[in-house]
Amino acid sequence: MYLKSIEVQGFKSFANKINFQFHQGITGIVGPNGSGKSNVADAVRWVLGEQRIKQLRGESMQDVIFSGTELRKPLGYAYVAITFDNADHQLAIEYEEVTVARRLYRSGESEYSINSTPCRLKDVNELFYDTGIGKEGYSIIGQGQIEKILSGKPEEKRELFDEAAGIVKFKKRKATAQKKLEDEKNNLVRVSDILSELEKQVEPLEKQSEKAKIYLKKKEELKELDVNMFLLENQRISGQLAEAEKNYTIAQEDYQRTSSQYDKVRVEYDNIQTRIEALEQEIEQTRESLTNASVTRGKLEGELNVLREQIKSAQGNEQHFRERIAAIEAQIAQKETERAKIFASKAVFDEKVQALGEERDKAKGFLLEVQAHIEALNNRIEEGKNRIIQTLNDRATIKSKLSSFDTMMEQLRIRKAELNSRLLRIQSDEQERNAEIQALQEEFQRISEQITQADSRLAHWNEVNGTFRGRLRKKDEEIKELQADYQRDKSKLDTISNLTERYEGYGNSIQKVMEQKAQNSGIIGVVADIIKVDKEYETAIETALGGSIQNIVTDDEETAKKMIAFLKKNRFGRATFLPLTSITKPPEFRMQEVLREQGVIGIADTLVKTDPKYVNVAKTMLGRIVVVDHIDHATGIARKYHYSVRMVTLEGELLVPGGAISGGAFKNNSNLLGRRREIAELEEQLKVRKAKVAEAEAGIEAIKAERNNVRKSIEEEKAVLQELFIQQNTARFNVVAAEERKNEAEQGFDTLKAEQLEIEQKVREINIDKESVFHELKTSEEQEREIEEDVDTCQKELESYREEEAAKMGSVSEWEVEYSKMLQKQEFEQTNLERIESELSSYQEELAEVAANLETGVVEIENKKHSIEGIEKTIQNSHTTQSEAELALKEKQQAKEDFSQKQKTFFSRREEISERKNALDKEVYRLQSQKEKLEEQMESQINYMWNEYEITLNSAAVLRNPQMNDIPELRRLVNTVKDDIRKLGDVNVNAIEDFKVLMERYTFLKNQHDDLIEAEKTLEGIIQELDTAMRRQFAEKFEEIKREFDKVFKELFGGGKGTLELIEDEDILEAGIRIIAQPPGKKLQNMMQLSGGEKSFTAIALLFAIQNLKPSPFCLLDEIEAALDEQNVNRFAKYLNKLTKGTQFIVITHRRGTMEQADRLYGITMQEKGVSTLVSVNLVDSELED
DSSP states (O other): OEEEEEEEESBTTBOSOEEEEOOSSEEEEEOOTTSSHHHHHHHHHHHTTOOOGGGGTOSSGGGGBOOOOSSSOOOSEEEEEEEEEOTTOOSSSSOSEEEEEEEEETTSOEEEEETTEEEOHHHHHHHTTTSSOSTTSSSEEOHHHHHHHHHSOGGGGHHHHHHHHTOHHHHHHHHHHHHHHHHHHHHHHHHHHHHHHHHHHHHHHHHHHHHHHHHHHHHHHHHHHHHHHHHHHHHHHHHHHHHHHHHHHHHHHHHHHHHHHHHHHHHHHHHHHHHHHHHHHHHHHHHHHHHHHHHHHHHHHHHHHHHHHHHHHHHHHHHHHHHHHHHHHHHHHHHHHHHHHHHHHHHHHHHHHHHHHHHHHHHHHHHHHHHHHHHHHHHHHHHHHHHHHHHHHHHHHHHHHHHHHHHHHHHHHHHHHHHHHHTTOOOOOHHHHHHHHHHHHHHHHHHHHHHHHHHHHHHHHHHHHHHHHHHHHHHHHHHHHHHHHHHHHHHHHHHHHHHHHTTTTSOHHHHHHHHTTTTOTTEEEEHHHHEEEOGGGHHHHHHHHGGGGGOEEESSHHHHHHHHHHHHHHTOOOOOEEETTTOOSOOOOOOGGGGGSTTEEEEGGGGEEEOGGGHHHHHHHHTTEEEESSHHHHHHHHHHTTTOOEEEETTOOEEOTTSOEEOOOOTTOOOTTTHHHHHHHHHHHHHHHHHHHHHHHHHHHHHHHHHHHHHHHHHHHHHHHHHHHHHHHHHHHHHHHHHHHHHHHHHOHHHHHHHHHHHHHHHHHHHHHHHHHHHHHHHHHHHHHHHHHHHHHHHHHHHHHHHHHHHHHHHHHHHHHHHHHHHHHHHHHHHHHHHHHHHHHHHHHHHHHHHHHHHHHHHHHHHHHHHHHHHHHHHHGGGGSOHHHHHHHHHHHHHHHHHHHHHHHHHHHHHHHHHHHHHHHHHHHHHHHHHHHHHHHHHHHHHHHHHHHOOOHHHHHHTOOTTOOOHHHHHHHHHHHHHHHHHHOSOOTTHHHHHHHHHHHHHHHHHHHHHHHHHHHHHHHHHHHHHHHHHHHHHHHHHHHHHHHHHHHHHHHTSOEEEEEEOTTSOTTTOOEEEEEEOTTSOOEEGGGSOHHHHHHHHHHHHHHHHHHSOOSEEEEESTTTTSOHHHHHHHHHHHHHGGGTOEEEEEOOOHHHHHHOSEEEEEEEEETTEEEEEOHHHHHHHHHO
16 A cells, blocks of 8 residues: 555645645655645645644644735635555555545535545544554654654653554544443443432332222222212102102192181181280289299299209219229229239349340350451451562562662673773873872762762652652542542432422323423422421421322412313323412411420421411411321320321321321332432532542642653653763773773783683672572562462451351341340330339229218218208298189189180181191292202202213213112212222322333333443453553564664664663553663763754654554655754665665655655745745756756
């Protein structure tokens, strides 16, 4: 594969359409400074997807579009296309010729295409993965890349080596997998939160659904019974109504005839009645005088009878008191016997409680022993880990010794070479040699002191540098935890907010009404929206509200009626509304004395907060419910007030009038009241977590900046130390050389040979020392392995003790339960004993009271007997006063009798007619009432059938069941069904549909949850596989590049040495890379110590080494040899020609040596100011010849 052509139009200075045709070999692009040569390289970078505008030498992406000149207008777009020969199918595409194009408009729109087919930037990047081509590759090298290789930080040189090692595509895949993994984790948290909320709703809604199904079934049964009973009753009432109307007409006619007869008789009767009334007045006066005497006598006789009755009653009470005394004495004896039995039972329980307490304490002792073993093992494991760390530190010291021996060996070899040369240089005056030796020794001492100081500083910086990894890891872990907490809380907040906004957990009808809130301002919200409750009272208030928590508050009745019509029209179900205009006088709680009972917290409506305009709503629903701290106090209050108070406890137990108690565990609590409080808490918590994440990230950046400064200091110190070592070696060699020259003059050749033998002896000693150090290293590794085995053994033993600890803890818990049960029984017996004592005291008080009443009754009987004797004497004297008055009365009565006899005929006749008239009037009224009552019954039944079932009499006839003819039996069945429905309590008929929708959503989310977990495991496995593959491949390729770099370096420089090093103590996939060069005749040194030309040539050697190992299809070089002298330019050009076997080169240059090696040349010039054009090869050749 090679680059066939580049087509450019409107890109930077290329205003006109220009087409560059390329062939295999080296193509040179030349031209004056500023002619636009480098714009060719920028065009290739840009079409391959470069997004960093600084790499394209601009300030914004629109800068790449031709901006116009004095004579030309700006163009509206930039276009670049490059065409590759893909006959060998090195690119993973079926075409043998591939054209990649990019177009950018001034409006900011951008488009890519492959073979004229629109595509994405991602597609372009993936097409060139692992080919060396691309914005991260090494196929386009300019002065910027050379400078980056030369002066960049070690970690910044990674991109080039990653591309050369072929792991860029793996890193991209890993980054994609990590992003997907993060997304999957976030999705998993969100789905888990939603599932958790749904699980809270499933069980209650399922129960409501089952109840609703039973309810609907019962309603259908009731409807059938009601309809048939209605038809039978309607038939019966219709017959009765016809009969009543007929009888009413007859009775009305009889009544009118009788009224006429009665009026005639009444006139005659009134005349006789006037005379009789006069006689009666006279008789009355006479009788009055007689009555006065008899009244007095009757009064005395009445008092006499009263006294006699009181005596008889008192005697009866005396007998009752004596019987009651005997009964109380018998009950006291019975309670004494019962108390003795309880005393005996309590003694048995006391002994059992003591025995169980001892067993419980014994089990706790065993548990403490196991826990002591666990603590000892933990200490032993920690000690083993500390010993491993110490062993690793010792091993680092041993490796340092080995490095020191290698340095000494190198110095000895150099010294040995110097000795050979000294044989030829024994000339000097003795005095001069002594002075020279003294000066050299002083110089050596000075340098040695500087080395000691530099070593100390380097050790300090290395020690500081060693702390950064732990600090960064700790900060990373902190950020991950904070981010996980943040994402979890944010997901939970989103979930709860979403549930709150959509009114999840409410009935379908409630949700449908609340959807209309935006269009209907009269809807205020559900009850849970208008009240706020402290967290400690949420359970109690939600239990107190029950189903009322889903009631909807409206501003008036009109809004409520409108929403009811809306629900009916759309058949969304039923809902309860609370119009503010209707709820104006909430009932008051009248049993104020209950609020003073122990454990009472207050009335429920006083424990909630709400807007003043909603106070009546809260009071209506909660104003008669008492909140109590726990159920013991609640049951005591209920008994005291005869189960007439509605109460709720803080844990949610509900006590209703009549004695019923509801309670138990809230397995799935929807917590509708707490949602908004929880949202506020989560929002505040998210702010805190976000601030902590920002603070931690700032801390990481500070640590990284500090680490970079320390690493820079380390590099500087190493460079200084390396220079000092060179100076020290030089000084040492100078001292030795001077001494040798002196010794040579004194001792001659034999002494020099002896010194040579001494050096060889030292070499042998160093080798022996190295063997010893190797042995120490091996011993250290074995010691580490033994310690690790001991730690593993302790870990296994610890797990065993952990299991034993769990068993012991279970045993202790069982003894605790048994002890608590027995303690409760003991307390129950004590309570019974106290109850018996109280009852005995009550009976003894009652016995004393009855005895006192008995004594009082005996005294009262004697006093009343004396009163009776006096009254009897007074009655006897009153009989003599009424004889004369009785004679006159008899005469007047005789006269009245005569008139009465005469009147009897009229009276009996009038009474007969009057009775008949009254009877007829009553009959008419009765028949009228009966008729109206029957009509009302018929109308009531018709209205009931319409209101309850929305059916008329005609439509009801269709549902008639001929087998249902017994009205009493139907009425009994109706009552039975109604009782069944009443026992169901509050029923949410929408729960069936709500439960179905909820389960569909729950099943869908559960499947998503399982898929997300599986995807998370898959992605983690992919990331692990990618890490393993990248580490292995990078390690192998890095060693190959290292060897090839040394080879190319020697070839280009004509000797010397080049090497690459990974920064120690860092992950191999993230570690920085250090380039070290030793040009011929110089010492091994860092890149910063080289001259400008040496740096550039070293970087070029590295690029050529990479090209040798992994040739890119083409390579575009933009004046990378500019800093080289003529000799090195020639070397560069010759080696470039050597690489053309595997790579096509396009070289932008202005150096003659490079141009001479090119197979063809393109010239770029600006014949028109600001516009680059392509000139002919002949013109370029003639310019070169000149």
